Amino acid sequence: MINKRVLNADEAVRDIPDHATLMLGGFGLCGIPENCIAALLKKGVKGLTCISNNAGVDDFGIGLLLKTRQVKKMISSYVGENAEFERQLLSGELEVELIPQGTLAERVRTGGAGIPAFFTPAGVGTEVAVGKETREFDGKTYLMESWLRSDFSLVKAWKGDTSGNLIYRGTARNFNPMMATAGKITIAEVEELVPVGSLDPNEIHTPGIYVHRIFQGVGYEKRIEQRTISK
């Protein structure tokens, strides 16, 4: 097997340049690459285009990079949790492209699967369809959507081995598996990095071929947005 281990987040993101296009896994704050985001903050890289389902909250996740104005453009499906985001957007400081969540997921998947375009019914007749080709199949109208790929994909998994095989946990899987496939360079941070041969090949969610760098993250906060309990 091929060893993809790097020391830490700083080493993993060392060559991400200004104006790079990034994908960041996660749904809300669940399954986000906390260590990589912290390293980007520290590194101060600017002008980023970030593809991520959400934009974090004011003081966590991608929200941290918004605060420091490191993000030029967000490509997301839902950004409702972030007041700073809404402020920058309404003031025109931030470019935003909103994409239906399933279309976003599939555009990323096709980016990692060598499929440059596909047809989906989501968004037909809405703002999302403006300027896009439509076509009928079996009497139903579909939009043509194109693949998305990144310069760097930053994903977070539960366990990983040094050859880059990844296993996610719970709903922290979400966008991480597709984003792992769609990066020119894919960086994986994991809660537990194990030796090659420790993971059951049947249980791998992301095969190591997609992952270029992997490290064991530290100090995961795993912040909860809506702590909802039953009495």
Added chain:
Amino acid sequence: MINKRVLNADEAVRDIPDHATLMLGGFGLCGIPENCIAALLKKGVKGLTCISNNAGVDDFGIGLLLKTRQVKKMISSYVGENAEFERQLLSGELEVELIPQGTLAERVRTGGAGIPAFFTPAGVGTEVAVGKETREFDGKTYLMESWLRSDFSLVKAWKGDTSGNLIYRGTARNFNPMMATAGKITIAEVEELVPVGSLDPNEIHTPGIYVHRIFQGVGYEKRIEQRTISK
């Protein structure tokens, strides 16, 4: 959870009519729905269109249904292991559509994912491209291919629970997961049927929502085509 258990293969295939379009999982003889094939043979249903990567061998797998002339048309990527198949094809008794393996896999996947068409580079400039729309993306030519769906998908898994969640083993996974998603009715046969709650939700390969009927198969032969050993 919803109980999808049926007694056996005979009950599972009871309503498959003549001239149905079937998908059958498996690669070669690995991961094929042995029990369902036997039940179809017994039932004598005719005029079938079978979508399956291979066509079995002369005396096993889909080869059994070819021998009894129950198959009108095969949609496959590779059929080289079956002499009876080649005979029926060259004599014109059998219709055959050959599809590149990756295109077949993706046509089935999109069939189960609500995507009626997509673009792939496989087959550009070949016989496969005849009559198909081509388009350039980033300077490379792609073919437009359409989804495949079935009346009944017959898949084989290692373990399953009564709500239809499936786990495959080894390379017996192959086409089974996509075919499970693309059936109007999906029938799963498993080596071991376990109660709901016995499988780890993180390890499910096919979520039960895709499966309509499930049963524990009997007498798996798991025939090997090329027993190759190292001394």
Added chain:
Amino acid sequence: MLDKIGIAKRIAQEVRDGMYINLGIGIPTLVANYIPKNINVVLQSENGLLGIGPFPKDDQVDADLINAGKQTITMMPGSALFSSAESFGMIRSGKVDLTILGAMEVSENGDIANWKVPGKMVKGMGGAMDLVASAKHIIVAMQHCSKEGASKLLKNCSLPITGLRCVKRIVSDMAVLDVVPGVGFKLLERAPGVSTEEIKNATEGKLLIDGNIPEMTLN
């Protein structure tokens, strides 16, 4: 007039045994609490889970288990976890039997608007556009009128729409109505204490009132 819990209770009556259901954020999420115990359904969370269970006890909270509203949840026995691509694959291919979601406006031909108020609110559509474009059956939970008293059941939506001709049934605080293609809103039931006349006045779109409209029954 129904409160939020009343709307959720009434929608729960629409649920049938064996259904796979996607519940949107807000009132739809409450529906889960009122599904009769003898009915077996599976709740889908579009962020990658089939088999949403009750909210966790305090000591069960798991940051890796949330629903699409970012609330902490539990899993039912027999759950399955998957990626967002897989999740919307099953949504687009019609495997989800029933989608229940909120709306800001619905038009008499079933168009729905629920994702944007130009110049005011930019939250994004999330999974709503995918859900409404593909669901076999869509029930909308909504207020019949705005706080200012303006009808939200319109001839045409004034807000940017989420999907065309997709809503099948509406449960508002005032009524249960079906969207009948080419006809308009067909009144099926009145909320307790609400008259047909009041519903008529609160509905801008074409309203079909066929015979005597019963008052709904809630447990």
Added chain:
Amino acid sequence: MLDKIGIAKRIAQEVRDGMYINLGIGIPTLVANYIPKNINVVLQSENGLLGIGPFPKDDQVDADLINAGKQTITMMPGSALFSSAESFGMIRSGKVDLTILGAMEVSENGDIANWKVPGKMVKGMGGAMDLVASAKHIIVAMQHCSKEGASKLLKNCSLPITGLRCVKRIVSDMAVLDVVPGVGFKLLERAPGVSTEEIKNATEGKLLIDGNIPEMTLN
């Protein structure tokens, strides 16, 4: 002249540390036996495995573990299993660094034919069309001539093609050649005991012979 094992040994010299490699059926499968031990590569099997290991011992045979040639195999530590859709996703998106496959014909512009002989053989293309349409680097293992002595390195393929302008390098029983766009076959090495003249006579397509062509070295 090289035998099959000789071709496999020569191709093994093309393998670089860190590569992900797909090996076709036949001679390409043999290449795995001759990759130097100090080189770390991962072999992909398009039926759903990264990390093909050696053929099993008699008591290790597992019907659920086969390669694309339907041979029983083992897995290396660190392997991953996946579906055929995932497998061809990684192939189409260029994650596989090197594809080694057999050919019946190759043309001087890199077209390859290896799936059909009209009226005679109908086996199907399997994964070959996907592989040749997307691989970053393609090496073909083939016989230079047919049993009847006709060249298989042609101006144009006579058989139905598998892919256009995709072959980068050929290792035949007689020579190693590159396909140079707009130029033709560029002769790089001669097989032991084979003269430049013999290769010239056995190559129908345009052949570039630049200077003195070395004989290949095999261990």
